[in-house]
Amino acid sequence: MSSSNVLQAEMVYVSYVEEEHSVDVLRGIDLNIDSTNTIAITGASGSGKSTLLHTLGGLMKPTRGEVFLVGEQLSQLSPRGIGIARNQNLGFIYQFHHLLMEFSALENVAMPLLIRGISKNEARERASTMLESVSLSHRLDHKPAQLSGGERQRAAVARALITKPALVLADEPTGNLDSKTAQEIQNLMFELVEAEKLSLLVATHDSAFADQFERHYRLTEGRLSLL
Template sequence: MSDVVLKLEGVEKRYNKGLAGEIHVLRGAELRLKAGEMVALVAPSGAGKSTLLHMAGLLDTPDAGTVEIGGQRLSGKSDRQRTKARRQDIGFVYQFHHLLPEFSALENIALPQMANGVAKGPASERGRALLETVGVAHRADHRPAELSGGEQQRVAFCRALANKPRILLADEPTGNLDPTTSDQVFDALMTLVRETGLAALVATHNMELAARMDRVVRLENGLLVDG
């Protein structure tokens, strides 16, 4: 059985910009992401990193090519099927944490599980375990506004992994943080990835952080190249 959990094959994406004409963002992008692997996605601003993550995360559909998760082709499936796959198999982390301000850190992690049918007790138990892993269990009952930027982003990581996805997609997850906090938050992310064995694709401008991952892929002229 293959350990490839995310496969992009010949993925193309174009956008019609009216008078500016058609913009060809992805031109046949190829990617294999294995379980337990942490891959850095680097490219200049505007090169299409977010577009690629949207394709991989089934948030958008390619104009050509395929996206497979766990060997199942999902790029051509219905919205309902893609939504189910996102909920079960994919966790997302963005540059801004997007935590729900009226709920505590623990509640922000428990709620996605409860939406998937997990009872409150087990959902809270898993939430506390995740918070413990990233070193903020003592802040479980605090709301986002009471947390530092680094703490908020660590909670966001935990929320992304609440439903035990197979893939984590992160778009500049340390982009809003100072260098010291960025290192601390990235260490927490690496700990989560290593302990859960999920596959992670992390878009970043930080080449020092990229060098600490298992490998680096660059988006150049709509194609992915190693290094």
């Protein structure tokens, strides 16, 4: 494995087992992500995009197969170890911002740094700089309910990137926004990912967005095919 390998999936299968039947959602996913790769995954609703992102991000265990995050085999780590590996290497962006409603934009963005044990003052300072880079300097003390949809998503992008993760996983990051705002957030994500030299993996229904990535895969019948 090269030193710049960020994430590797080897023959990943995921089945959801219901009472009497099981649904085989992922059926042999192989994927290699190196530093500075940008990858989009499209697929019909229900094809398994979120399942794949959750599995790659260590939020779900694959039924079979292995995921390596910066060389570490997730199945060999304890739940706490997986949590640490996630905090150190990954940033997540969701369709619905998932910001903590009782905290301000600044506190939300500072949170991953506090989890890392960085001092409160330094965390607030870095969060403030990060919010400036997503054009939210004027909204530091606003809570999510006091922000527009686009502003919330900007804050979510800032929170995902604050730790300078090796890889950002984004599940429909602009699926909930009007097309102009979606475009702005998409451009912002590309700018920040390029500036910080990160890798980006996005699941999206927006094929015009997906076509701007280095690699665009389609997920059908549990397998990825390169478009």
